Amino acid sequence: MSDDDKRLAAEAALGEVQDGMLVGLGTGSTVAFLIRALGERVRGGLGIEAVATSIASARAAEAVGIRVRDFAEVARVDLTIDGADEIDAWLHAIKGAGGAMLREKVIAAASTRMVVIADGSKRVAAIGAAKLPVEVLPFARAFVTARLEALGAAVVLRDGVTDNGNVILDARFGAISDPAKLAAAIDAVPGALGHGLFLREVDAAYVASAGTVELIER
Numbered sequence: 001m002s003d004d005d006k007r008l009a010a011e012a013a014l015g016e017v018q019d020g021m022l023v024g025l026g027t028g029s030t031v032a033f034l035i036r037a038l039g040e041r042v043r044g045g046l047g048i049e050a051v052a053t054s055i056a057s058a059r060a061a062e063a064v065g066i067r068v069r070d071f072a073e074v075a076r077v078d079l080t081i082d083g084a085d086e087i088d089a090w091l092h093a094i095k096g097a098g099g100a101m102l103r104e105k106v107i108a109a110a111s112t113r114m115v116v117i118a119d120g121s122k123r124v125a126a127i128g129a130a131k132l133p134v135e136v137l138p139f140a141r142a143f144v145t146a147r148l149e150a151l152g153a154a155v156v157l158r159d160g161v162t163d164n165g166n167v168i169l170d171a172r173f174g175a176i177s178d179p180a181k182l183a184a185a186i187d188a189v190p191g192a193l194g195h196g197l198f199l200r201e202v203d204a205a206y207v208a209s210a211g212t213v214e215l216i217e218r
């Protein structure tokens with residue numbers, strides 16, 4: 001993992017941002033490079049507004065001069081740029097190490113285009129080795145834990161709460177043979193509010209390894 005590659009991937013994706021766009025800002029250390037670079041462009045005259053997938057990203061964006069709108073008032077986003085914990089050649093991703101996957105999925109779904117930025121350590125042959133975060137209504141913690149264990153996961157409760165006031169269960173499946181089936185099974189558990197499997201949301205990914213950026217497109 002290299003910060004130079006994170007920055008390179010972020011700067012490559014910046015080429016997709018056009019004047020007048022409403023831009024969705026993801027969360028995490030790679031997106032932090034994007035926000036800084038986007039702030040420079042905005043201070044140089046680029047006319048965009050943003051919505052953010054986390055309080056941390058909203059604060060970071062405002063700090064560099066980007067106008068951040070309340071997503072509760074927004075139904076459609078032009079372009080969202082976000083990080084990932086794993087991404088494969090089919091643009092299946094695991095997200096949520098930073099705990100923002102519920103808002104990230106909502107904003108991705110609202111977006112005309114969603115692109116991932118990542119350093120090469122995130123590029124995998126098949127997603128599934130990373131922990132899969134599941135945002136859970138605190139009231140349903142034990143129940144959802146049992147359901148995830150029944151699906152084959154080793155489950156760990158993460159410290160703290162999300163921006164939404166919920167808890168996160170980190171589920172490790174080791175390998176995920178059928179991601180779509182697993183996503184549907186978790187979606188069907190009452191009290192599981194969202195998870196980090198992004199199977200249809202990502203339209204493209206900029207992945208930088210040792211100074212070279214690869215663009216993966218659907």
Ligand code: 5RP
Binds near residue numbers: 085100
């Ligand atoms: C947060 C996320 C992040 O985008 C993901 O964890 C990647 O973060 P980083 O760029 O710091 O490696 O999904 O919920």
